[in-house]
Amino acid sequence: GAVVSQHPSWVICKSGTSVKxxxxxxxxxxxxxxxxxxxxxxxxxxxxxxxxGSKATYEQGVEKDKFLINHASLTLSTLTVTSAHPEDSSxxxxxxxxxxxxxxxxETQYFGPGTRLLxx
Amino acid sequence: GQQVMQIxxxxxxQEGEDFTTYCNSSTTLSNIQWYKQRPGGHPVFLIQLVxxxxxxKQKRLTFQFGEAKKNSSxxxxxxxxxxxxxxxxxxxxxxxQKVTFGTGTKLQVIP
Numbered sequence: 001g002a003v004v005s006q007h008p009s010w011v012i013c014k015s016g017t018s019v020k021x022x023x024x025x026x027x028x029x030x031x032x033x034x035x036x037x038x039x040x041x042x043x044x045x046x047x048x049x050x051x052x053g054s055k056a057t058y059e060q061g062v063e064k065d066k067f068l069i070n071h072a073s074l075t076l077s078t079l080t081v082t083s084a085h086p087e088d089s090s091x092x093x094x095x096x097x098x099x100x101x102x103x104x105x106x107e108t109q110y111f112g113p114g115t116r117l118l119x120x
Numbered sequence: 121g122q123q124v125m126q127i128x129x130x131x132x133x134q135e136g137e138d139f140t141t142y143c144n145s146s147t148t149l150s151n152i153q154w155y156k157q158r159p160g161g162h163p164v165f166l167i168q169l170v171x172x173x174x175x176x177k178q179k180r181l182t183f184q185f186g187e188a189k190k191n192s193s194x195x196x197x198x199x200x201x202x203x204x205x206x207x208x209x210x211x212x213x214x215x216x217q218k219v220t221f222g223t224g225t226k227l228q229v230i231p
Contacts, residue, residue: 109219
């Protein structure tokens, strides 16, 4: 099946530093990757959608200068949280969707294991 | 933006009892997906429903998509402790691969 990896799995950083999170599709080419944030006991909230080779599309209320997304190849997308603050502490999850037919004829999102970010 | 309402928010059941979670959209969906997230884990894709009135089964799980493609349900028969987790529906109204997640239903199974 489709496997998506995410690195690191958890990170603790000081306020003001930047943190980069990698999302990789291991056994398929991801035409689109998504970045979500999930606060405790809440639903997944889409932050942005990225397509390989083009600029990411950010959801309303998500600062593109703070959450930098780079989708350099069909298997790798990165999210950089710049100048992190304690309120950025959250669970960040990426997902990737591949070519048609990967899940019975319809594109499906496959999620990475997530990255827990704690900003002190 | 588009929203998907999901109920109930929490459900505690005795092991062996059935469980159902419901999702509703005010507008017609292109398709709906269901995910399960174990405590401390990440969402895992369960199934996607596309056709009006579609019913799909996975062992003890039954997924339904309404005739109007505005609502969906997930029913678990004879719950087991391994069913514990949060079940999310995710609605897709078309456009390019963008889905909106419901608020999730957290299932607790009491042994």
